[in-house]
Amino acid sequence: MSDGKCQSDVIEPLCAKKFKKDDQNENGVNESQLQLRDFILSKILNNNTNRKIVCALGNFKDKSGVALVILEKNAFKEEELNEKGYFSEDSELRTFFQNDIYGNYVCFPNSSINGVKTTIIYPATEKHIAKYSQQEVHIILETPQLYQKYTLSHLAKEQFNLQWVYNILEGKSEQDRVVYDNKCEKEGFVLLPDLKWDGLTKETLYLLAIVRQREIKSLRDLNEGHLPLLKRVRDEGKKAILDKYNVPGSQLRIYLHYQPSFYHLHIHFTYLKHEAPGIYAEKSHLLDAVIDNIEMMNDYYQKATLPFTIREMDTLFNVYETNGYIKRIKENIELIDK
């Protein structure tokens, strides 16, 4: 659920007068064409329980072609938090349980503040369906042996082309975007805004440090020989970001992904309050923790069992599945199709 045309807009349910009047009566009720009561669900493509967004695939009665219905709960508005909104006579409170000073309830508020953002894409194409579908995901515990036997040989075959990385390092591409450049071949790196960031908004700050050494594939290759490089990335990266964006190092999340999305060592810098994608414990390793681990044990990353997440659609999943380390979710189809 990211950007793009398919995101629903924030809708102010109390302001029906703002609504477009075509195809609806004076209350803003849609009288023609699409009605949710005519929607026949065939599959839930994705249910984001964190953001409270669900994407449903189906069709409308007596209409050809498939449709996507995307529902999203609205964020709370300040003007709803008063004696006309949630704290009104109309709010019904049911007790779930009480323990000491903590009480859990369910509140059924006035229906005027109960609108749900709704987006309908009709007719929807295969590409819309792919965009809104969620994959089953699993954790694999990668021992050093499994890394050698399966992951390493797999990534040698499947690696994405790294030419775009070399273009940046060689000054052939994106040079106007570079924030900091240390040209030392052994300890140098290029720092530039990640593609997901606009380069301006502090709240979503996201930069990438790409090291100049080319033979470091990932976390797995790191040892004490790399400590000077890693500390340089940390310290010079922090300073460059403080100088340019006025964000102190204590408010930066500096980390490596495992597995990374490309196998040339790179380090992520994001604003600590920003819930950037992939910052979860099963995927991200703080640079300070990496440095500390290597200082405690030179070959930590050659000895450790590293968990990583994998989607059933990924080819590496097949390798581990074929060898009996992971099982595909069969029930998925039933659950979704019920």
Add this chain to the structure above:
Amino acid sequence: MSDGKCQSDVIEPLCAKKFKKDDQNENGVNESQLQLRDFILSKILNNNTNRKIVCALGNFKDKSGVALVILEKNAFKEEELNEKGYFSEDSELRTFFQNDIYGNYVCFPNSSINGVKTTIIYPATEKHIAKYSQQEVHIILETPQLYQKYTLSHLAKEQFNLQWVYNILEGKSEQDRVVYDNKCEKEGFVLLPDLKWDGLTKETLYLLAIVRQREIKSLRDLNEGHLPLLKRVRDEGKKAILDKYNVPGSQLRIYLHYQPSFYHLHIHFTYLKHEAPGIYAEKSHLLDAVIDNIEMMNDYYQKATLPFTIREMDTLFNVYETNGYIKRIKENIELIDK
């Protein structure tokens, strides 16, 4: 917004029969004590527009002391996505705009699926207010020396009351919620749904294992003597969740927080696809990684530098600030008080 007793619960509005009957009539309506219509708002402490959670500070009419009301929109449930739920005659759809194949609407669904999770903390303390207020956050790198010198002595003074934990372990509270109970004093634990979870919806699955040993404060105390306990929690916890909820271990995120919200060892189990709060690399440590670290080095958690995040309002922040380890963001005051 992490774990602990202060989180609101997911409540199943369609199952009023499950509700506790004390202080309520046969429809589950709370007839005594706290009513939202009596709540007088003084300040919105935090409004998470991403997760759709709002925390309000205020007081109840004719009652002394302050209260926190935390409202959270529910995630969508699969069983609501049918001709009795969103796709029913009762769903009113108002058009916001239409452009080509994309249409944006607001849907007013049947009120039975309109419940909002509500947590009331009354009377609330300064610490509760701090916990729910939004503020500047920083990372501190806690060396073993800093832990001994500052964190440990601080938490001895500031620890939340653990009586609710002991109530669960001793079978005095929430026994109907217990999913699995291993009564061994040394390696036993109680597994129960976290307060943030309704105990039903797979998409937001969240359980907590609370160990029976009382002297383990956090990750920092763990060594090889605890490996049998940790492996039991992992293996028996996974099995109990597979048996009861049909979620395989490879789709569980099993982890510890550092710092935890209370200093009695507990382990989180969440569904891997669920973006639960506090699962970020700077806060969460996968149990498998913890076990692996201790197996590689008995005193890993006594030697490691552990990063943790801290908010400027937390009293532990003051300790580190006073001693020169962290600097406050000055603009904070204005932002919060605006």
